[in-house]
Amino acid sequence: MARIRLTILVHDSWRDRFPEVVGNCERAGMLVERQLVSVGIIIGSIDQNQAATLEHIEGVCAVEPEHLNRASGLDESETRHSG
C-alpha cells in the first residue's frame, strides 16, 4: 500500500492538548516524524487508504499532502531562455 507524506494543522484551541492529537494521529495509523509545537504542526506519513480518517480526529484543523519545494533561482541560461 502506498504511503503518503502529510502535514497536519492542529486547531488553535487544541494546541494545549497537542500530545493528545499526536497520539490520536498515531493510533489512526500515522507515522509521526516531526512535531512542531510552537506552530501547531504534525508531520509524518500514512497509508493512502487511511489518510481520510485523520481529518475526523478531534483537534485536527487541516490535512494536506506535502509539496516538494525547489529553490526559486535561475542560472544564466535559464534567464536568457525565459527572456
Next chain:
Amino acid sequence: MQIAPATGRYLVLLCQDRPQEGLDRLASIVQVETAGRKRSARRAALRPGCALVFERIGAAVVHCPPDKPGLLAGLAAERDGAVLAVEPERLVYATVGRQRVSIPTPVDAPLPLRTPAPARFPAHDPVLLAAYLQGYRDGVQDLAHRLGETPDTQGDATVAFDESKVTWGIQAVGADKSRYTGKGIRVAILDTGLDLAHPDFAGRRLISRSFIEGQTAQDGNGHGTHCAGIAAGSAASESGIRYGVAGEAGLHIGKVLSDEGSGGDGAVLEGIDWAISKGCQIISMSLGSPVQPGQAYSRVFEEVARRALAAGSVIIAAAGNDSHRPDDIAPVSHPANCPSIMAVAALDNGLAVAPFSSGGIVTGGGEVDIAAPGVDILSSWPAPEHYNRISGTSMATPFVAGVAALRAQSDKSLRGQALLASLTQTAKPLDAPARDVGAGIVQAP
C-alpha cells in the same frame, strides 16, 4: 488627470465558482470572445455588441449596444445569478512619458450592484473590493496595451547603475543611502544553507541548523549562500563591491532545501518553527512549488504564517519563476500565495518585471505584494568562485528581507503585521500593473 465621458463599455464581474454560467448569460446579450484565444478577439471588445472575457480574472469588458444596458444590468440583479456586478467603464488620462495612457477608475454611480453572498464575493469587504478594482484596472490596462493604445512604459524605463562599488540591486532599493544596517534584528534564511567558510562571513556571528537528513548546513548548492549574501552580506565585501542589504543583521541559516535544491514542506515548516523559536523577526524563503490557476493556497502554511505574525515574525517568499512573459503569466507559487506571506516579484535593472516572474492573477490569496531586484544579481557563492550572478524571484526575496531588517531596526514598533504594512506602504510605485509588481519596488528607510 481629467475625467472623460463614458466609453459605452461596461465591466462585468463573473462568479468565480460558475464562470461558464456567467458567460452563457452574457452570451444571451452580446457576442463573447475570450482574450488570448485569437488575435481578432482583441479587437472585438471595441465593436458594439461584443464582450472580451479575461478568464483568469473572471471579468469581461462589454461594449453594450445602446438599446441593451438595461438587459446587462439585469444580469447583476438576477437572484443567485452567475454575474456578480456590472459597472460602466469610465476613463481618466494620465500622462506617462510623451504618450497618454488610459486608466479606468472606479465609478461613482454604478449600475445596480447586487450584493452577493459573502462566501462568493464580499463586495462590502474593502480589501477584496480594492483587489477587485485593482484587477479591473489591470485587466483593462492590459487590454488597452494589447490593442496597441498604450506604449510599453516598462520598456522605456532604462535606469543606469554603476556597479563598480555597489550592485545595482542595492542602489535600486536605496540600501546604500540608508543609515541602518539591520543591527539587533534577526533574519532567518531558509534555503540550501551557507558556505560557512566564505571570506565575507568570516568572524560573523551566525546560527545554523540543517533540517535535511544526512546533510549539514554547509551549502553544497550555492543558492542559499547567494540569498544570505543579498539579505545580510557584509557592506565590506572582499570583492570590493557591496551586495548585501543588512550587513549587521543576526543571520540564522536554516537548511530546508537539499544540496540538490529541493525539500518537502516538512523541512520548511520545521525551519519556520525553528526561526520563530530563535526570535527571528524576518524569515526569508526563496523557494516554492508551482500551482495551477485557481488552486487554493495551503491552509497549513497560511495558519502558520498567521501564527508567525502573532509571534512577531514575518515570512517573505519568492513569487515563483514560472511565467514566460508577455504571453504566459503563471500564478504565484506555494507558499508565497498564502495571504499572510509576502510574495515577492523580480525586476530587471530597467525596473521592469522579469519575464519569468510569476504574477498575481488570483485574488484572495495569490497576489504579488511587492517587487525587488531579481535579474543578474551579484552575491556571494561557495568556493572556489566566491561570487556569482544569477536571477530569479529567489534573489528578489532576500532584498525585501534585508530591507525589512533595516525597517525593523529603524522603528521597534515595526514587527509582524506592522512590518509587512510598512514595507508595502513605503514601496516606490512602478509603471506596471499591481498584478506584476504589487505595491512597487521595496525601499530602504
